[in-house]
Amino acid sequence: MLEPRIIEKLKQIVGPDNIATERQDLLCYGYDATQMEFLPDVVLHPANAEEVSQVLKLANAEKIHVFPRGAGSGFTGGALPKGGGIVLVTTRMNRIIRIDTENLVAEVEPGVVTEQFQLEVEKLGLFYPPDPASLKFSTLGGNVAENAGGPRCVKYGVTRDFVMGLEVVLPTGEIIRTGGETYKGVVGYDLTRLICGSEGTLGVITRIIFKLLPLPEAKKTMLTIFDSIDGAARAVSTIIGNKIIPTTLEFMDYSTLLCVEKRFNLGIPESGRAVLIIEVDGDRELIEKQAARIQGLVKPLGLVECKVAKDAAESEALWKVRRLVSPSLRDVNPDKFNEDIVVPRSKVPDVIRSIDKIQQKYDIPIVNFGHAGDGNIHVNVMIDKAVPGMEEKAHKAIGEVFQAALDLNGTMSGEHGVGLAKQPYIHLELKGAQLSAMQAIKRALDPNNILNPGKMFPVE
Amino acid sequence: MDPLKRVEKDLKKCVKCGACRANCPAFSAYQREPAVARGKVALAQHLLVKDIELDDQTYLTMSKCLLCGSCVEKCPNEVPTDEIVIAAREALAEQRGLTTFHRAVGRVIRNRKLMNMGAAMAAIMGPLFFRRVPANSGLRLRFPLPFVGGKRHVPSLAGKPFLSRHPEVIQGEPGKPRIIYFVGCMTNFVYTEVGEAALALFRHLGCTVIIPRDQQCCGLPGMSGGDLATVRELAEKNLAVLEKFEADYVMTACATCGGALHKLYPAVVGKKHPELLKRLQAMAEKTIDAAVLLQKLGFNPEETAGGEAMTITYHDPCHLRNRAITRQPRELLKGAPGVQLVEMAGADKCCGLGGTFNVYHYDTSLRINAGKSEAIRCTGADAVVTGCPGCMMQLSDGLKQAGAGTRVMHTLEILARKLRQ
Secondary structure, eight states, X not given: OOOHHHHXXXXXXXXXXXXXXXXXXXXXXXBOTTOOBOOOSEEEOOOSHHHHHXXXXXXXXXXXXXXXESSSOOSSOTTOOTTOOEEEEOTTOOOEEEEETTXXXXXXXXXXXXXXXXXXXXXXXXXXXXXXXXXXXXXXXXXXXXXXXXXXHHHHOOGGGGEEEEEEEOTTSOEEEEEOSSSOOOSSOOHHHHHTTSTTSSOEEEEEEEEOEEOOSEEEEEEEEESSHHHHHHHHHHHHHTTOOOSEEEEEOHHHHHHHHHHHOOOOOTTOOEEEEEEEEXXXXXHHHHHHHHHHHHGGGTEEEEEEOOSHXXXXXXXXXXXXXHHHHTTTOSEEEEEEEEOOGGGHXXXXXXXXXXHHHHTOOEEEEEEGGGTEEEEXXXXXXXXXXXXXXXXXXXXXXXXXXXXXTOBSBSSSOOTTTTGGGHHHXXXXXXXXXXXXXXXXXXXXXXXXTTSSSOOO | OOGGGGGHHHHHHOOOOOGGGGTOHHHHHHOSGGGSHHHHHHHHHHHHTTSXXXXXXXXXXXXXXXXXXXXXXXXXXXXXXXHHHHHHHHHHHHHHOOOHHHHHHHHHHHOHHHHHHHHHXXXXXXXXXXXXXXXXXXXXXXXXXXGOOTTOOOOOOOSSOGGGTSOSEEOOOTTSOEEEEEOOHHHHHTOHHHHHHXXXXXXXXXXXXXXXXTOOOOOGGGGTTTOHHHHHHHHHHHHHHHHTSOOSEEEESOHHHHHIIIIIHHHHHOTTSHHHHHHHHHHHHXXXXXXXXXXXXXXXHHHHOOSSOEEEEEEOOHHHHTTTOSHHHHHHHHXXXXXXXOXXXXXXXXXXXXXXXXXXXXXXXXXXXHHHHHHHHHHXXXXXXXXXXXXXXHHHHHHHHTTOOOEEEEHHHHXXXXXXX
């Protein structure tokens, strides 16, 4: 519990309408998509960087923990107030400050919802590609803090690749600017890239300058069904090996197909063992050519069926298959651990085989789908928490899945981050001096360890 | 039994992903997590295990839901938050008793005589504003006097309620469908022209139209306060009234009433009363929205619509949208001569009425409505058309406050323009 004088000071900073201390309000800011829950002491909705700065100065002086939060849609607990303290919600800072059509940059506040930003820039013929699955509700601040990805990253890169500059409030309360709005810039350390993906442990983002692209003229969607996972994987490397980089290359394995088919009866052929949804974008003529080329390339790889969307409505129908995955999975088991390992794209079949072995060893259903184009696989370990011992088994299986990815020169997480959920496994990937260097940065910027403490690194 | 037990399994389905933040009209207005579906589900989970109290704050939080169902439609895990909120409201009502307001609502909507008296008095007093509606009018269940603020624009009451204008059975051609018309309070007392249009259209098709005299309020206004006892009672009463007549369909031209007959009644009665549930389900299967029925009967708008050229835009009532009725009214309207349909941005977004939400949270309701009014204005349409008299009232209020001269009409009014000239 925070002392009344602290609450009073916080109230003065953000105003009485933007502070919550009632238990019922606190409960609603203690969860995220990990389904873990912690109770904060107070929830604040600051209006600007100046208020954030004052809050952090006070928290730093009083050694109160502060947990920055956007929409609270993260998968690893990055925004969760473990141990209690202040939840600092950034969603009131939700203005798009400017969209500069001459320099192709935009400046926004962190609380802007990703899709709203995309729609605004698209009105001007511009394009902000990062498209995490949560884009309809997640915030840009959260996207930057977690370095969010998405299907389109195969071609365009992740959130980090579009961040040119930031305004950040440091844990000690100073407001700094990093980077800028020029494409080139080599003065000093690249703090912008350091903050991207720092999961709210190094500072609170209060402004973002994004790079924008011209909006592609059109896109074309294809749904291809293969008779083996290897066929689908070879399709990925064949397409890219032939110098075509599709916008998206989404894949679903056999267990995923079974789930979707059982529930929604989409008429996927019996012999189908893996699906690839391939999308290309660009000039209309170019994508027609690319689509034809891709169809030719994948045909000899055990192709069972290829559906090509003729218009937006048909494209939507093809994507529906992908969107139905989530609700279908619940039929397997009620609870899931949603991991997001990455391997070099050519190693996708290898890692799927390893996962299959792990699944058999622990006798737990594991369903795989995701972004085959960049080797980023969503590994869904489906369990029923009500069955005794199943959760423990799942944790062991997950550890082995991570190790399998690492053994293939991959990583534990491509998009979701570490937060609390992956913290117990971080020693598998970060070792010795590498980990120490990261922790040294954290100590230097946050000497009192007040900002999102207990996240990412093992608790000392 | 704790009503929340009913939804215990559903509560577990929510994984707190936050998808509802993109679709919830209450959240769009409040911008705070307790207002969104995910927050309410979280609170309901804590209520179920009794680690939070059913207090004033819970009451207020649970009242901040329009029951529009948009979160349910878009939820990746198909969490029925509307049913969860209804259960939480019922639990609140059971443990704390109903508020004075909601008790009054229940008293009025359960009492057919009071409702008729309200209507009779309204007829004597001529074109009335709601603020002058007698205390015992059925209309007060949606718009009780003490809550009607100064700035609200309200439509005048019809001189003679729709139900007392026509015989109970209007015989059609032999071999043509027999249709029971469930009218609803808004059409009966305010938008009687919607009822007249419905009657004209189905008579044009040769149908026999039955307008049961004893039909009651659908009961939806009782949902806001968690007065499920009243809703159940009305479900039974209406069922008995409707079952008296042999008919192929139960037709509604009010999205809200249709939603009540189709979804709400079976849901609130539940498995505890298997016999009643079976009968309600049979009635639900017969229940059909007027636009859908017109299409089903091969109706051709060219025969009955027409008149001077006009541009219209269509607003999706939540209680049609969440029954997947979005395509049919548009197809009919597009087929109407002289009518050009332009889509507004966010046509599927809630207008902000939400039964008595509009009364309890009028300013928030207005904020939600303001976005709607703006979207309507941007189309430049002469009229906004919809399939729910409740929405019609809310849209009128919003447009008048925004200073827009856009007309508000029902789909059936457009379709029956030639017949009604």
